[in-house]
Amino acid sequence: MKPIGDITRGTTNPNRLRRADRWFIHTMCSYLRSVDDPICVDLGFGRTPDTTIEWHDRLRHHVRDDITIVGVEIDRHRVAEASSAATAGLIFVHGGFEVPLPDTRTGGQLGVRHERAHAIRAFNVLRQYSESDVRPAWDVMAARLAPGGLLVDGTCDEIGRVCAWIAVRHDGHAAVPQSLTFATHVGSLDTPLAWAERLPKALIHRNIPGEPVHAFLTAADRAWASVAGIGVFGPRQRFIAMAQRLKEDGWPIADTSARWRLGELTIAWSAVAPSS
Ligand SMILES: C[S@@+](CC[C@H](N)C(=O)[O-])C[C@H]1O[C@@H](n2cnc3c(N)ncnc32)[C@H](O)[C@@H]1O
Numbered sequence: 197m198k199p200i201g202d203i204t205r206g207t208t209n210p211n212r213l214r215r216a217d218r219w220f221i222h223t224m225c226s227y228l229r230s231v232d233d234p235i236c237v238d239l240g241f242g243r244t245p246d247t248t249i250e251w252h253d254r255l256r257h258h259v260r261d262d263i264t265i266v267g268v269e270i271d272r273h274r275v276a277e278a279s280s281a282a283t284a285g286l287i288f289v290h291g292g293f294e295v296p297l298p299d300t301r302t303g304g305q306l307g308v309r310h311e312r313a314h315a316i317r318a319f320n321v322l323r324q325y326s327e328s329d330v331r332p333a334w335d336v337m338a339a340r341l342a343p344g345g346l347l348v349d350g351t352c353d354e355i356g357r358v359c360a361w362i363a364v365r366h367d368g369h370a371a372v373p374q375s376l377t378f379a380t381h382v383g384s385l386d387t388p389l390a391w392a393e394r395l396p397k398a399l400i401h402r403n404i405p406g407e408p409v410h411a412f413l414t415a416a417d418r419a420w421a422s423v424a425g426i427g428v429f430g431p432r433q434r435f436i437a438m439a440q441r442l443k444e445d446g447w448p449i450a451d452t453s454a455r456w457r458l459g460e461l462t463i464a465w466s467a468v469a470p471s472s
Pocket residue numbers: 200201202203204205206207208209212213239240241242243247268269270271274291292293318319320321
């Protein structure tokens with residue numbers, strides 16, 4: 197079966213997904229500890245598998261030491277080159293959005309089996325597709341999730357100082373986006389408007405007047421400016437104050453200062469979803 201999708205640029209960088217990894221561990225730790233034989237898929241690992249290896253190491257260290265990570269790549273050459281990095285609980289396979297999973301119980305053939313992934317991360321993958329490709333890709337990938345599993349569709353800059361991702365679940369019929377998270381290096385944040393260029397594909401073309409995500413970024417910029425004075429206590433305190441202000445203004449912001457101080461802001465998808 198031909199993998200679903202297209203080979204795209206393989207740009208990656210060591211450690212650039214650290215903010216997403218930190219959020220992922222916070223969000224999924226209890227769930228991954230509660231399931232048998234957890235498998236997480238890094239779809240589209242790129243020219244080199246650095247970020248997949250880091251994810252494997254972090255999840256094995258912080259979540260559980262028997263977790264399996266499957267790096268899936270649509271470019272066969274990248275899979276062949278990555279394979280030398282395979283180790284206990286780290287496998288590289290050729291495939292696309294259909295998410296082939298190895299049978300880890302029997303060590304058997306690869307293929308689209310009945311087993312499901314507990315999480316799928318597709319970072320900087322859909323950005324190179326068209327907006328109209330996003331929903332079908334989400335549906336195909338999310339259908340491969342185990343109950344309670346999570347798909348993360350995200351983007352970031354070259355060195356991972358600005359990141360944004362959408363958390364997606366599956367309701368038994370289709371993919372259901374849950375939230376949008378921004379994660380940023382607070383010390384170098386001039387304005388939340390800078391997040392616009394890192395929006396995932398589902399939203400990047402929607403940063404225009406009349407669209408909810410544009411209204412949100414505008415509100416975040418205003419809130420950031422309105423708490424400028426708090427910057428004397430440091431950028432983290434200012435970020436916390438911005439999140440609090442947005443919440444007071446009625447935006448469905450998740451979490452508390454414990455996450456905001458990291459430069460992480462999560463908002464319900466319903467508040468930023470495209471208008472049509
Ligand atoms: C820009 S790289 C991202 C690398 C890494 N995830 C990161 O964020 O640093 C995108 C990779 O996704 C791969 N890709 C694109 N579509 C894919 C698909 N449908 N299934 C699997 N891999 C895909 C491309 O071949 C490319 O190597």
